[in-house]
Amino acid sequence: MTLIEGHKPITPADGIPVWDVDPYDEDMLRAPETFYADLRAKGPVVFIPAYSILALGQYETTQKVFSDHENFVSSRGVGLNDFKLEEPWRPPSIILEVDPPDHTRTRRIMAKALSPKVVRGLADMFRTTAEEIVDDLLTKGSFDAVTDLAERFPVSVFPRAVGMRDVDQRNLVDYGACVFNAMGPDNRLRRWALERNKQIAPWIMAACARDRLTDDGLGAMIYAEAAAEDAAITEAEAAMLVRSFLSAGVDTTVTGIGNALWCFATNPGEWDRLCADPKLARPAIEEVLRFTSPVHTFGRTAGRDTEIAGYPVEEGTKVICVLGAANSDPDKWGDPEAFRIDRRPLGHMAFGAGIHGCVGQNIARGEMEALLSVMAEKVARIEPAGEAVWRPNNAIHALDKLPLKLIPK
Template sequence: MSDAPATELIEGHRPIAAPPGVAEWDVDPYDPEILKNPEPFYRELRAKGPFVYLSRYAMLACGRYEETHEVFSDHERFVSSRGVGLQDFSLDEPWRPPSKLLEADPPAHDTVRRVIVRSMAPNVVASIRDMFKQAADGLITELVGKRSFDGVHDLARVFPTTVFPEAVGMRENDPDRLVDYGSMVFNAIGPDNEARRSAMAKGPDVVPWITAACERQHLENTGIGGIIYAAADAGEITEHEAGMLVRSLFSAGVDTTISGIASALYCLTANPEAFAELKASPNLARRCFEETLRMFAPVHSFCRTANLDTEVAGVPIEEGSKILCMLGSANLDEEYWPNATTFDINRRPVGHLAFGMGIHNCPGQNVARAEAEAVLMAIAEKVDTLAFDGEPEWGVNNSVRYLKKLPLTLNQVMHT
């Protein structure tokens, strides 16, 4: 055990000493330059061993696939209820009530998980696919008329902030606030740095708005939100829990989907042969999105907390240890993925960690897939070529890897 008193916390968690044989590394994974271009950091992290001790945060990090998968899959040894960021909720009070979905473990996690999974079950997703398709067709047709556009602001951001609130049943949508709310949640997982402070500064405006917008009286009863509130009527969850679950849809399902769609556009533009294959076989849209998620995991890192003294890959891990799991790095591990840094639209990247793993895997992943597939299939049908119209720019977020700017030009398919 660490000699440091429990009250001397680092970023809200108890510091630990480096386990025997584990490399110590004085690097800040939240450095803006690393967040914008993490691949060199990922490579060095994997090269140093199954775990690395991050000295400035007095915690562990893992970036290889095998160990990251093991930590994420074992919710009994590595818990989420003590926070999925640097903070240990058992020692330091979080800025908001913990998520009943993301920051809870069984049995508290079980009921809300059942409700949220039901709200986005296959039959629900099937019922909203036509709406997604119509919206995607209309948006891509509009962009074809422009020819030059920003793939983030004009497409990847517009689409999810329009169709997902409609699917949930939100009556008063505010796309900018939705994005700001997601940014708050994901930046808050990191340390007290500029990214976190600037995102949290929007809290006084964003939090009251999202709280009210997700209340029953502000939702249509026919959408995903209505299914969640029906569970409250049935006594499965409380009214308060229903509101929190609806909010969790937007905290986890907006910024990440924007990231995934923008990265897919980037991959297709950077790999014209892959775009040609997609055009020839639009049913590759799903595989294209999965490969994008593997290469550019929207959530690049989450923490788990060791709930007991344990061991992984021969490394002793003491109770209370925070482990920064670099999902983006694990998805690029050359020991697991052949030609890991190559975008291969024909790859079947089963087991990628972009949606997490285990009981906390993303319950809305099939909605995100349906959104992305609608966009990619519309592009395959209506666009002949994609090209960069300037340098893409990556943004800074403590937990989400995302494109800030993606200037593109396209040529329309000419029908004869």
């Protein structure tokens, strides 16, 4: 069989629209709004011949398929490669790229380490760090909010929460970017990711080893599970789970914070609203996630002959769920183009859906809430100080540069 981007080619069912488009074009990744709208307009499911994949963008269909782990599996890869047919570029994640019952086993351990109770115990550290960074930035003129705030804050608190002794901002941020870029086709972005990972991976593996972690962090909790008499995981699996903290717990939070700052800088009235009522911080986070979809695309593989929106789908079909399109579907949200922090967008898929909902979403929300709450107390205005530049990534919608100035109260 001749594979296309690591998966088998398919013949779409009669009636499925065929669209000659490249969803991984770098210009489209920087500004995907037109692609999202066109994808939704073409129907609930679309065939893209360039990659021999099905693409979903309407909310109802995307949510249904993305949540259906029985018919559309993750164990064959959440990118374009089919792990059943082609060796993955790295050992598959034992939390992200597995199905039940294996997923149930590892997710239980991760959920325990990242429970709401554990995250509440980190709140004071999150807030103290946020105050230090915001106070520092208030003394400056303009600064790059991506490196100086969106990256700086999570890299200051998350490794400390994990218990890492070794911290390198660039390696930690780039590691997540590599993982998400590798989900795409054999383009410039994926080739960069594979090459950069050769440099980062040895550092990541060493930094997540048990002897490089403190005894009081999330990492130690995971290793303790492996050391228990009735251990459900091995020590090698514990190391993989600790590394999964970093691939999913840094880059997406960096992206979410950067996107939040962009939203408020371009919608000053909503910042005024948050300052007037800091209790809106949590719904504001949900609206940022819906409005910008930090993870814009995630893949699934049809694990058996099944159907989507009434169309037959053959086993082995690669399906991309375009979460950014679903999160901006007017049939679901009414006025999706408006950024409103009082929207309370229940059901957005920025953190996934179903059993594969992001296991680290509690800590991501906790970090974002701490930072936005501190800023609402100290910052009167968030002003653009230059043009925002978006960074193309095969799965993440993130900023590359965001010049800002903070005006103190």
